Every structure is written in C-alpha cells, then in structure tokens.
Amino acid sequence: MSLKPVVREGASSTDAPGDRANGIEVNAVEVRFPNGFYGLKQTSLNIPAGTFCTLLGPSGSGKTTLLRAIAGLITPSAGTITIGSREVTSLSVQARNIGFVFQNYALFPHMTVAQNIEYPLKLHKWPQVERQARTKEILELIELPHVAARAVGELSGGQQQRVAIGRALAYRPSLLLLDEPMGALDRRLRQQLGSDLREIQQRTGITTVYVTHDQEEAFILSDKIAIMDGGEILQYDTPAELYFRPNSRFVARFLGEANIVPIERLVPTAIDETRLAATPLGEIPVATSSKGVTSGEPLSIVLRPEDLFLVKDEPRNDDWSPAISVRIEKELFLGSRCLVTVSSQAGNTLLVECNKSDVPPCGTDAWVTWKRTSAVLINR
Ligand SMILES: Nc1ncnc2c1ncn2[C@@H]1O[C@H](COP(=O)(O)OP(=O)(O)O)[C@@H](O)[C@H]1O
C-alpha cells in the first residue's frame, strides 16, 4: 500500500497564490513565563491570508515570544490563536502545519541541497515520485536547481538560507514563520536574500510572519508591520502609515529621525481641520488627522527632517505654512543626504535634511518651513 502525500484537495502542483493561504488571528494572547515575567502582555493581531507581516522591535520586546506562541512552541497563559478557520491554541506544533526558518539554518551540511529539501517530505512519508517532483519544484522556486547535487556546506550563507526557506516550504505549510533569518549574513547578502524571500512569498502567496529588529529590512519586505516594545504591539500598520502617521513617540523615533516638539496649547482655527499649536518654537499651524491621540493628554508634534525645508528668506505666509527663524548650527554629511542641525531663537534644535549644495554656512540665519500636513500629532 502506498501512502498518499497529504496535499490539500484542489491544490495545484504550482504554488499559485491563494493555494493554501491562511490568515492568523491572535486574540488577547498573553504569555507569562514561570518566573512570573510577562513576555507578552495582552496582545491582539489580525494577519490576513497572504500577508507578509513583520514583527519589528528592539531586542527583548517580545517578538520571538509572539512568534513562538503562533507556532505552538509556547502555550499562552490567556487568549486564543486561530489559523485559517481553525482555533489552534491547544494544538501541538506538528498539528499546526507550519514552516520555520531560524537564524542558524539547521540544514544538514553533509546532505546535498536536494536531499535537504526532500528531508521533511521523507519524514511525512511522501512516495518517492511525489517527493522528487516537489523537490524539483522547490529548487526552481528558490532558483537553485543548478546546485541541487552540491553539499549545502559548500554554498554561500545566502544560498544556504534560501535552501532553508525552500525546505520550510516543501511540505506545503499553511504558514511560514521566520525568526531573524538573516541575522548572520552581511548587508549585501541580506538585501539580496530579502528581495528573494519577498519574491518567493509573493509567488506562493503564503501567509508569512517575519521577526527582525532591522527597520530597513522590515520596510523592504512587509505588507504590514507590528511595532513591538515591552511585550506589547504599539502600532500595526503598513510601512508608509507607520512612518508618516506614527501613533507614539516610540514608533516615531524607532522608524527614523524625528523632531518631536511639545505642545503647550492647541486651539481651533477658521481653516478646515487646522489648529494652532503653541510650542517652544512659537505658534505652529497643524493640519492633521492623527492616530490614537487621546485628547486631554499632553501632545507633541512629530516633524520628519526630510519634510522640512531650509530657506534663506522668510517665506510668504499666505497659506498657513509654518515658518521659523533659525540659525545653522552644524552639518552632518551622509553621502546621499545632509542632516543639518538648526536652533530656534528660544534655543530648541531641529534636524533638517538637505542637499549638500543647499546648506547655508554654519552660524548664518535662515528659515525652516514645511507643509502644514507634514506635522503629525502624538501623545507626548
Ligand atoms: N523562558 C523565559 N523565561 C523568562 N523570561 C523570558 C523567557 N523567554 C524570554 N524571556 C524574556 O521575555 C522578553 C521577550 O523576549 P523575546 O520574545 O525573546 O524578545 P525578542 O525576540 O523581541 O528579542 C525578554 O525580556 C526575555 O528576557
């Protein structure tokens, strides 16, 4: 009697998007370790089928804990986890049908690339013909058919990680989970493997959860990013929304340079949604629909250095564009851009991004201006 491989009915041999895309629903999940520490405070996260979702945060923020809870490697102390239409909270790792990739790829170095990919299929007792067909398919997916017969130990770090991704996908998992898979690679390899991974994910349409502390990596790869700190998700959004509409000081600062200006008072104006903010820099008009701002609590304005313009003469203030008189303090040349520190008359500093050729000499006076809509409100 030959054992049939466990392939979903209707699944094609190609990895068409939607083939086996399952969404993930994390509902009020909490992870309390035996020592009483909360690795994850009550957390909810909805990852639609086919999404590339990244958990991004500093070391110790709870990314791995959340990933392990989704995988079934940690049992939550409260809450539920649903994959597709199945609640899996109390199911074993094996029963969840998940593909894993970790930093230390844990491939078998003495086996060939093809043998490594075939290995999980053997474990699941797929018949030989099916195994070989699937292995060939995966080798093409990860674009390594030409090294199929080589021992993995002979491949570059980036190629090895592609084999690890291929092996994780071989058994048609319903989810792909990756925990800092590029941690051991140098910058150039990370970029290459990152774009390979994104392509593989889009071709297969598999729902993917990716853990990293590298914001650039998260931006390049993700449909959605959950920013984590202290065992909590602070904001869950698209990369652009997170960058342009951060909901907190932490998110604004974690995702790049940000000028954060405290607001003393905020009063409505006659112009659409514009309000006038009294700040240490003077009165600043703000037109913004901001996320998660609790009224009644102290507010600040977030201004990205690249949204600010340095001009020599006072701009004409006919469209409620803010303008602040400043002095050029110092210039930091970063190759593709220049970060200029300027100080206001009250002594507050701002970072402004400029082209090298546009930077006025240090010690001279200038004006900083920006579009009203560039200013984002956050709770202080
Ligand atoms: N088994 C454990 N027992 C106690 N504390 C733990 C355990 N595992 C992780 N932690 C703690 O939980 C926090 C989150 O860890 P982790 O999820 O690994 O963070 P990240 O992956 O974001 O770096 C850290 O403070 C870590 O020290």
Ligand SMILES: [Mg+2]
């Ligand atoms: Mg981790």
